[in-house]
Amino acid sequence: MPRDYRHEYDSYHGKPEQIKNRNARNRAREIMRKKHGSRINGKDIHHIDMDPTNNKLSNLSIMSVHKNRAMNQKKPVTKKKKT
Numbered sequence: 001m002p003r004d005y006r007h008e009y010d011s012y013h014g015k016p017e018q019i020k021n022r023n024a025r026n027r028a029r030e031i032m033r034k035k036h037g038s039r040i041n042g043k044d045i046h047h048i049d050m051d052p053t054n055n056k057l058s059n060l061s062i063m064s065v066h067k068n069r070a071m072n073q074k075k076p077v078t079k080k081k082k083t
Contacts, residue, residue, distance in 0.1 A: 024053040028060055036062065044068035 004011065012018060028045045029079060046063040050072070064070075 021052045025056060028052070028055045031055055031057070032062060034061055046071070 013022075025045070028047065029040070032040050032045050035057070042065070043062045044065050046061045046068045048059050048061060051059075
């Protein structure tokens with residue numbers, strides 16, 4: 001069964017929060033391109049605190065695509081403590 005990109009956009013990618021996050025990630029890439037030039041070609045921009053809206057230079061680093069995407073799959077899951 002082929003992917004339904006329209007449904008994906010409508011149910012996730014088109015939501016205001018996701019649009020805001022995507023714009024912030026694009027801004028981060030532009031910030032790093034101005035600072036490092038073509039050194040970022042073929043690389044990902046990693047947000048150290050995993051917050052795509054935090055585009056401070058101290059929070060951004062250049063990382064290989066493989067390493068960054070492997071790291072982002074291991075996002076910390078907050079569990080509620082039983083009291």
